[in-house]
Amino acid sequence: MIRIGICDDEAYMLERISEKVKSHMAASHMEASLRRYGSGEELLGSGEKFDVIFLDIGMKGLDGIETAKRLRAGGYRGYVVFVTVSEEDVYRSFKVGAFDYLLKPLDEKEFERTLRRILASFRSKHEGRMLIRHDGEWSVILFHDIVYAEVVNRKIHLRLTDGRDIEYYDQMKRMLDRVDERFCRCHRSYIVNVEHIRAFIPGNELMMDNRDLIPVSRTYRESFNEGYFDYVGGAYD
Template identity: 30%
Template sequence: MTRLKGVKVVIADDEKLMALELQALLLELYFDLQIVGVAHDGETALELVETCKPDIAFLDIQMPGMTGLEVAKRLIAGEEPPVVVFATAYDEYALKAFAVNAMDYILKPYDEADIRRVMEKFEKLLAGSSVNPKLNINKESLKPDRIRKFSLEKGDRMKIIDSDKIELIYAKDRLVYIKTLDGEIYRTKLTLQEYEVKLPAEHFFRCHRNYIVNVNQIKEIATWFNKGYILILKQNAAGKGQEIPVGRAYAAKLREYIEL
């Protein structure tokens, strides 16, 4: 018996074969789950969730009528929303997924390792939750936390930095650094991917495989070759605004933060 025994699941995917594949993978790996509904469009998914009251909902982002993102926005406005995991063929939707309090997202075609990763994350959340008479689930505890403060090493001390004091995070020579608004630079043990998840998604933008920037520190945007962009940050303590490239794979996401 696992903590997942009795956990109710709804799956929504407009591709019927993909929905069946996800259902089969979930039950193969976690036989004690309850698949209480499968939908192939956003409206039906919303109705299923409202009727069946699942604990976790796998939502395809791109569905006819109402997208998975729109469904999630409606759900989180309710009193007892399920934990949401998005399914998509494009990882460019990752930031949008976290912006609507999704626990995680998985890429198509579905992979056993990804399924295990999200369900193990779900189990850990259950293990840390307070008691609920039904399933030992505290819904509030399942919403993803965005960390607002970080401890960074400075000599023999740990300095506490508010996330809004971070100008950018960057990778160089296989190491990751945080640069603050006062020009201080700290080496950190976390990866860019981990910061991408932990930082408030509405304020931090992964603009390049080597950079995450505080969008509130962007002063100007310059066009670059091949329809790319350069972000020019506000002047820091040194009196100069740093220029940060926007990778081609990330350029479309920029529009989520700034009207271009």
């Protein structure tokens, strides 16, 4: 399932983008959820989590660029596709980590090309997996399903998005060698999936999507920050 948000202050564009997305997802055999918003303020206030957001740059009130800045500042690491009437907005759009931009009126081929690239990237990210042995059997664990890993008494505990805690014998260094760049070590006993960080808590803690609090130790703070910002694309202005 891919979660898609569409934000435009023109009802016609909201409908048009929605229909194009639905059509492409059906043709790609990809399950998707869609949410539509008429302003940047409405999108930011929704509290919804998205994998992809289509943002109109020229909205009244909070424009698309400022909306994207606030999303990034709040920890959003998904794809942003700007929709704009002017190529003059291109430079500003990429400063906030845009995946792509589309010019109005929408070109069918360009829109399809952008969606194909997004889906290819999304599928690649979500196909990462590892094979582990626990409780006498082998299990395939998808990287996307791991919120964080904790080592306790020589066992690694994987806290998963479905609430399960899977434990198996391994070393943290070996696990880091097996996973990809979305995983960062923040403490001697913890590796976190940065895609599941909900908030940074004063006092050097991370709140994860499952509401668990994870410490960031002084020893790992610098390397964690480097890994985190490398993955999300750097600090956004």
